[in-house]
Amino acid sequence: MSVQLQLGAAQAKLEGPNSRVFAGRDAQACQLAHIDGTLSRRHAEIFLDPSGQVFIRDLGSANGTWIDGRSIGHDTVALRPGMQVWLGHVALGITFMQGGQSMGATVMGAQMPEALKQQMMQRQQQMQSAQQSMSALPAMAPSTTPMPKDFAYRKQGSNSNGTLLIALRQDTFFNGQTCDGYVEFTSTDRQTVASIFIELVEHYKGGPSTGHVWDRFVVRQGPWRAENGDVLPLPFSLRIPPGTSMSSRHCHWELRGEVDINWASDIDATAPITMRNQDIERLRDGLGAMDYRVEDIVATALGQTFEGTFAPPGHLAKQWGVNDVTLTIDYLGANLKVRMRVDKKGLKHDRAVDQVFELPRFRAASQADLNATLKQMLDGLMAK
Numbered sequence: 001m002s003v004q005l006q007l008g009a010a011q012a013k014l015e016g017p018n019s020r021v022f023a024g025r026d027a028q029a030c031q032l033a034h035i036d037g038t039l040s041r042r043h044a045e046i047f048l049d050p051s052g053q054v055f056i057r058d059l060g061s062a063n064g065t066w067i068d069g070r071s072i073g074h075d076t077v078a079l080r081p082g083m084q085v086w087l088g089h090v091a092l093g094i095t096f097m098q099g100g101q102s103m104g105a106t107v108m109g110a111q112m113p114e115a116l117k118q119q120m121m122q123r124q125q126q127m128q129s130a131q132q133s134m135s136a137l138p139a140m141a142p143s144t145t146p147m148p149k150d151f152a153y154r155k156q157g158s159n160s161n162g163t164l165l166i167a168l169r170q171d172t173f174f175n176g177q178t179c180d181g182y183v184e185f186t187s188t189d190r191q192t193v194a195s196i197f198i199e200l201v202e203h204y205k206g207g208p209s210t211g212h213v214w215d216r217f218v219v220r221q222g223p224w225r226a227e228n229g230d231v232l233p234l235p236f237s238l239r240i241p242p243g244t245s246m247s248s249r250h251c252h253w254e255l256r257g258e259v260d261i262n263w264a265s266d267i268d269a270t271a272p273i274t275m276r277n278q279d280i281e282r283l284r285d286g287l288g289a290m291d292y293r294v295e296d297i298v299a300t301a302l303g304q305t306f307e308g309t310f311a312p313p314g315h316l317a318k319q320w321g322v323n324d325v326t327l328t329i330d331y332l333g334a335n336l337k338v339r340m341r342v343d344k345k346g347l348k349h350d351r352a353v354d355q356v357f358e359l360p361r362f363r364a365a366s367q368a369d370l371n372a373t374l375k376q377m378l379d380g381l382m383a384k
Contacts, residue, residue, distance in 0.1 A: 001052040006093035008034035020047035038063045038088030054079040060265035063088035147233040157269030162187045164269040172274040175244040184233040187226040194260040196220045200238040204301045205250040215239045243331035245299035247274045286374045304331045353381045
């Protein structure tokens, strides 16, 4: 899959997953450059995602990016043949190619419709009004407290409006704790900031592409006026739920921060983190201490329920006629329920034994006491 782009007389090509082209007035900053007063220096970004879908994103341009007569605002929009795309007053031509053959194109308008010009003029007036009202907003008042140096795990995102940095002491966290860190916003323009926030996000196989947000912390609520060069470090604290899924090939976690800027491109940053579940690890250690081979314990989507299988040592499995034992762990409010079900040869129905732990007592118990309880459960299961 490849895509041929045209802006005025300029041409560029997208070819291969994750390829991207910047379009605008500045030939030094854009692969697709055209001199027109309605184009911003870096106006828009057009890119191919890993699946081969073509997307466009406005980069906070003065005159906007328009598809079929509507401004796309801050949204990232999928492009398809038959659409009419304008960057300012300049039509963007897009031809979709497959195997060297055209698979369709956007509609190239010879001249922008008057109705669309009127909409663009109204947008410009709104932006000018917003810029004039900035003088009445409070200044950002940068913090005089620097970010602690021990927050050494750092990830950042940036665009022409500034940089957002996420800083943590470490990149591994546990269920039931808090994730404490800092975000630092550095402004590289004069602009109105609506808010800064950060989220704790779980992505799991088959789930929504945007992930599941477990907690959200508004670092600062605006609006306020930011000047070029202002730096604002602020702390945050996110709650980690008690029954979290562990990081695995089916599940990954991240912190996702955003600076919401009025009438310009928002600034995004993400920091991948590793999530562990101490309760599940204690149960795994307890079984391992008795030489039971735990193959894997996998969380269902969004945690709370975990399942796995394990087998006793080979000589005992043969002696007892056991194929394997299924382990199910459920978080039930302030309790943790552990169920073991044995698949034993010669039985029509599987045998099961349950044990409900109070979470505070479970976590306070020594590993030796927990091992003894698990052994008692298994001995009872095999004796039935």
